[in-house]
Amino acid sequence: MPSAFALSIVAIAITFAPKAVTGNIPSLSTIYGMFVHKDDYYIRLGNETQLPIYTLKLPGLSLYVINSLHLIQRIDRHITTVDFAPLQAQMCKKAINSCLRSFPRTAAPGAMPGPGLNALGKVVVKTFTDTFDRMESQGGIAVDLFDWVNRETLCASTNALYGPHNPFRDPEVEKEWFDYASGLLTIFMGIFPNILARRGVEGRETMVSALMKYFQKGRHLEGSMFIQLGQKYNESFGFTLADRARVEVGQVAAAIFNTAPGAFWAVWQALADPVVFEDCRQEVTQLVRNDADGTSTIDLARIRAEFFRFHGTSIAFRLVQEDTLIDNQYLLQKGGAALMPNAVVYCDESARNESAKHPATAFRGFGGGHVLCPGRHFAISGKWSEPKKDLVVGKALPIPKSRLNVKFVSKPGRKWRTIHLAKDATDISSKDT
Known part of the structure; x- marks a missing residue:
């Protein structure tokens, strides 16, 4: 008994x-x-x-x-x-657990409100300004919206992180990133990656090689504060050059993997919903008018949170x-x-x-508790039919299954104008604690 x-x-x-x-x-x-x-x-x-x-x-x-x-x-x-x-x-x-647990706290100042975040934001704005200028000079361009957002997000983010010697400016390295990203889940789970994600594995090795050259030549010293802090920290743990490059591939994935779908759904929702579009148009107009004194009525944190809530699947x-x-x-x-x-x-x-x-x-769009994305402050950057969603495991937001072709054109008599206000970076992130 x-x-x-x-x-x-x-x-x-x-x-x-x-x-x-x-x-x-x-x-x-x-x-x-x-x-x-x-x-x-x-x-x-x-x-x-x-x-x-x-x-x-x-x-x-x-x-x-x-x-x-x-x-x-x-x-x-x-x-x-x-x-x-x-x-x-x-x-x-x-990498050992103690290193991984403390890395975000060490590198985070490079992407937190202040000089580090402002420097990142300025490079992103400059990258998109150059893109819009090219579009205007061509009289507009027709693109698949997700492909365009995906590529421009990668370009702007890596320019901001890696500086003037950004290895992802090489078209071959850029291509290998997209091959790697498409096979990332299979590689992570270890499900015969050399067979089922062969192109992704090969892409990873190309990126590792490019990043090794980048670090070996000290190019990161001209990169962002975030990258410099991260590399200094990795060196303190005795990581070899190859180790540092492989860790950095993971950091690129963390920085980019969810940014593109997040940006896509934000753009799509703003363009597809007449009410949201008009609110954004009026607030951006107010932002431009108030540029001189650095004030804005726009509440980007709430807009961002709602996009993540409505479409988020993390x-x-x-x-x-x-x-x-x-x-x-x-x-x-x-x-x-x-x-x-x-x-x-x-x-x-x-x-x-x-x-x-x-x-x-x-709101848990960037994680929760002690597991928060160190780049969360940096990431906020007719009738439309909503595209079907592919709920990819591991992504914070889905990606569209179907193509969404759009044409960007400037209005007659108007000029593209991009603005970066350091105050806004601090205000936006103050609610994300």
Whole structure:
């Protein structure tokens, strides 16, 4: 007969274990839903179960899916037992956890409000100004909107980061980036990458070679403060030149991977919605008029947050390093994984009730808790039919499945004008803490 102690342990486990959602065929139903329905799978389960947290069983893994912002905030506090660093170590196997955990704090001043962020912003503005000038001189251009945004975002971001000797100005290196990005998930998961993502693997090696030359010649000393701080930090850990270049490929991915789809949906939403378009037009007009005194009525932080909320599909992922009790109710067992789909939180009407006071962490477009994108401050930069979305696992926002051809032309008698106000950089980021 079981002892009273054994029975009490079983009772505690039953009380604290998040409810398991198995589907018709345990494990197989979960695998099918995750790979076929992608991020929609978690929205469906959230609507069906109405549970703040539940467990999905995979072979050898308990996956804890958290739908409650309250519980997500509690998990954010357990920075050592429910941790992201092991995943970073897997992405860059030669780096140690302590290095990865402290890198964002070391390099972040280069992309935080102040001289570092302002310098990045000025280069981005200059890059887009040159692009608009070329468009005007050609009398306008016809492009696929996503392809155009994708390329221009890469160009502007890498120019800002790497400076006048930006290795991504080389058309071959630029091409290899897009090959690498298309196979990034397969490479990360290690699913026969040399076969299934051969072009991506080859692209990575081309970028590593280009970055090695960049660092070897000391070109980064003419780059951004962010790059200089990052390289100084990596050198302090004894990374070889090859190690530094491989780590940097990961940094490029972190800086660019979600920026292009985010910029695309922001542009698309502003152009496609007449109300949003008119609001933006009026506020930009006001911004131009007030350029002399450096003031603006435009609230870019709220606009950015709404684009991310409406289109965002990012999923925060943590590994459970030790048994962890969340909110004195739910036990996450060692060896499991915590998964926090933003789309479910963003669909919660209570999180958008204007009469309620909400914490800053209700917006998680750039991560949450101690896992925040160090470049989050830098990233804010007729009837239309919404293109179908490809919910790519690992991206914070979907990419369009269909082409969206547009033509950019300047209005008669008007000139392109781009403005960068240092004050705005500080104001915008002040709400993202």
